[in-house]
Amino acid sequence: MKRSRTSQVAVVYTVLQVATVALVLWLSKHFQVARLSVTLVALAPTVPGAFLALAAYLADRRDAAADTGGKLKALAAAVDAAETLQRAQLIGPGAHRIDVAFHHHTEPANNAVGAAPDGRLTDIVAYYQRLRPARLVITGEPGAGKTLLALDLLLGLLVPVPADTEPVPVRFSLASWDTGRPLQKWLAHQVHQQFRDQGITLADAAALVDQHRILPVLDGLDEMDTDATPVGRRRAARALQELNKFQDRKGSAPVILTCRTTQYQELAALDLRMREAARIQLDPVTPDQATAYLTARSTNPDRWTPVIDALTTAPGGTLARSLATPWRLNLAVTAYEDRHPDDQTYFRNPDHLLTLASPSAVRDHLLALYLPAAAHQHPTRPNRYSPDQTHRWLAALAAHLGTITPASTASSTDFVLHQLWPMAGARRVRTAETLLVAFLALVVSTLLLSTLPLSQVPITFSARQRLGASAFVLFGLAAIRQASRPLVPEPQTFQLQRLRSPIGRHQLARTFAIALAFVLACGLVGGVAGGLIGGRHGVIPLGLAAALGAGLAAGSAFGSAVGFENRLEDAPPTDPRHLVRDDFALGFTVGFVGGLALGLMLAFGLGGGPPFAFKFTVGLAAGLALGLYGFTGAGRRYLVFLFCIRGRLPWRLGTFLNWAYEAGLLRISGVAYQFRHRELQDWLTAHSVP
Numbered sequence: 001m002k003r004s005r006t007s008q009v010a011v012v013y014t015v016l017q018v019a020t021v022a023l024v025l026w027l028s029k030h031f032q033v034a035r036l037s038v039t040l041v042a043l044a045p046t047v048p049g050a051f052l053a054l055a056a057y058l059a060d061r062r063d064a065a066a067d068t069g070g071k072l073k074a075l076a077a078a079v080d081a082a083e084t085l086q087r088a089q090l091i092g093p094g095a096h097r098i099d100v101a102f103h104h105h106t107e108p109a110n111n112a113v114g115a116a117p118d119g120r121l122t123d124i125v126a127y128y129q130r131l132r133p134a135r136l137v138i139t140g141e142p143g144a145g146k147t148l149l150a151l152d153l154l155l156g157l158l159v160p161v162p163a164d165t166e167p168v169p170v171r172f173s174l175a176s177w178d179t180g181r182p183l184q185k186w187l188a189h190q191v192h193q194q195f196r197d198q199g200i201t202l203a204d205a206a207a208l209v210d211q212h213r214i215l216p217v218l219d220g221l222d223e224m225d226t227d228a229t230p231v232g233r234r235r236a237a238r239a240l241q242e243l244n245k246f247q248d249r250k251g252s253a254p255v256i257l258t259c260r261t262t263q264y265q266e267l268a269a270l271d272l273r274m275r276e277a278a279r280i281q282l283d284p285v286t287p288d289q290a291t292a293y294l295t296a297r298s299t300n301p302d303r304w305t306p307v308i309d310a311l312t313t314a315p316g317g318t319l320a321r322s323l324a325t326p327w328r329l330n331l332a333v334t335a336y337e338d339r340h341p342d343d344q345t346y347f348r349n350p351d352h353l354l355t356l357a358s359p360s361a362v363r364d365h366l367l368a369l370y371l372p373a374a375a376h377q378h379p380t381r382p383n384r385y386s387p388d389q390t391h392r393w394l395a396a397l398a399a400h401l402g403t404i405t406p407a408s409t410a411s412s413t414d415f416v417l418h419q420l421w422p423m424a425g426a427r428r429v430r431t432a433e434t435l436l437v438a439f440l441a442l443v444v445s446t447l448l449l450s451t452l453p454l455s456q457v458p459i460t461f462s463a464r465q466r467l468g469a470s471a472f473v474l475f476g477l478a479a480i481r482q483a484s485r486p487l488v489p490e491p492q493t494f495q496l497q498r499l500r501s502p503i504g505r506h507q508l509a510r511t512f513a514i515a516l517a518f519v520l521a522c523g524l525v526g527g528v529a530g531g532l533i534g535g536r537h538g539v540i541p542l543g544l545a546a547a548l549g550a551g552l553a554a555g556s557a558f559g560s561a562v563g564f565e566n567r568l569e570d571a572p573p574t575d576p577r578h579l580v581r582d583d584f585a586l587g588f589t590v591g592f593v594g595g596l597a598l599g600l601m602l603a604f605g606l607g608g609g610p611p612f613a614f615k616f617t618v619g620l621a622a623g624l625a626l627g628l629y630g631f632t633g634a635g636r637r638y639l640v641f642l643f644c645i646r647g648r649l650p651w652r653l654g655t656f657l658n659w660a661y662e663a664g665l666l667r668i669s670g671v672a673y674q675f676r677h678r679e680l681q682d683w684l685t686a687h688s689v690p
Helices: 005-031 034-042 046-065 068-091 121-129 144-157 183-198 202-210 235-245 262-267 285-295 300-315 320-321 325-338 350-355 359-376 387-402 426-450 463-483 502-534 536-564 578-605 612-630 633-644 654-664 678-686
Strands: 099-103 119-120 137-142 168-173 215-217 254-260 277-281 668-669 672-675
Touching: 034 119, 034 325, 068 137, 068 144, 068 202, 068 502, 068 668, 099 137, 119 668, 121 144, 137 144, 137 262, 144 168, 144 215, 144 254, 144 502, 168 183, 168 668, 183 202, 183 215, 183 235, 235 254, 235 262, 254 262, 285 300, 300 320, 300 325, 300 350, 325 350, 325 359, 325 387, 359 387, 359 678, 387 654, 426 612, 426 633, 578 633, 654 668, 672 678
Parallel strands: 137 254, 137 277, 168 215, 215 254
Antiparallel strands: 099 119, 099 277, 668 672
């Protein structure tokens, strides 16, 4: 009969307990480390206890993996919260939407069945649900409202909560897709990165994508390439080919795609389009719609009477053509509803728009006013940054995105915090990081060597001592080599804000497992190196003390991790800053575990020499340095980048970007920031000086 899980754990517990006690007694007899052995005997139950914790963790992980329905509900709730906030940012104060109209554009072949000739934003959900297969392409002019229409459709599909058999719609920025990577693998990676705070592991995300429990809402096909890229070599062309191969059991799998009209037509002219799909084209805003919007958004509609009259009497005039999209209308209202904070008088009158001679003049005028107006009207922290600062910093980011070449697979619209480091000069940042790591390696090695009882161990530079010292040299060289690499590892996650949930505690247990392995490895290397330098008696105490320190440090590190938690209460549900924050949190926790272990190893394992407090402090500091180096590749590179970019960007860059997002200057797509509109990004690139 097969043993139950409980009996198996009990057997292993007993075996480990007996083995641990036997090992301690043998060490006490043969190596004369009585004080250490007594301590180890007292703490022997920590070894089987660690096994029990790991066994429980693995069992719970298996149970959690089977809860697909629960994961989908958590994912749907997270998507709903994030995209509701994103839509509110795009609409602006008052939640006034323009019920834009659209018409169906029939392709020469491979059209989806069930597409009506026309429709409106308010009935987009019903329109989409009639399509067979459920594949929709949303096209329109710049600023026509493609993303907003996709968001309305996404949120509409989430109400009511999707049944277990229905996929959860998730929005992705196509600009971040390296089309050399298969679509489904990229989707899984994006789902994990966006929603790992909700406990979605990479394996969970891959399973959901493979089972078609995710409905991809792919935003910005036109943002995958620059205008200079030949049409046939565009990433967008390869993306369409991948989408045409994306199938489920019924045939072509559901997809929602947005793209500017011109770019999609260029691809369609080469017979590159999404097959088995319905393509809709957004119509311009009518004068009546513009009038209703301006009246609803303004606090004193009489101020807008000259503009409304011009839109009504000259529907084909300069002003009507300039304000024919929701984006431009939002720009106008934001700019001309701006008031002085002291006396609440308006800074400017809308009738000035009538004096502008061309649509490009209207565009540049509104964009120049938009930045200071958005800063003044920030909902929670108005004028935290001056308009000039905001302009210069955002212009620097826009200029960096403008350096993306057609041959590059990097996004020209998305910027992720830990991927911004080439902006300060790739060679400069890598050199600075290499020098920093070399300095830290020298300091750590010197401090560690200073804890040795040199009065008892003469330095003779014997072959054995040279071999022991080479361990420190090789470690330093390996660290320097790692720091100089052009590729930065993906940020690691610790998810401190999830400590109160079962999934969060499971991930914490995994972190501690990594930390313990790291500590034991360092203890082994340090023990051997110390033994070679200090004599045979140094090997065993150092190795044992490392194991002892790991057991003691695990409990202490848990408390420190809770205290280190710093939730971003003002952050959106999917916050791009979480990646760097979690990377540092993981490095700190692992470093704290290792530092406590190393401190105890030096304090108890080495007799004589400097005082106990000095050796323990050195060990703790060295462990923190090693943890922060070894487990924060992305975070470390980001920190060096901030030092190198001083003067061009603020020191607290993440705080500034979140402020700009709340002000409506940026938007969030997954784990990346984007400018509110490509038109704003292009204007800032051309106008770097306020």
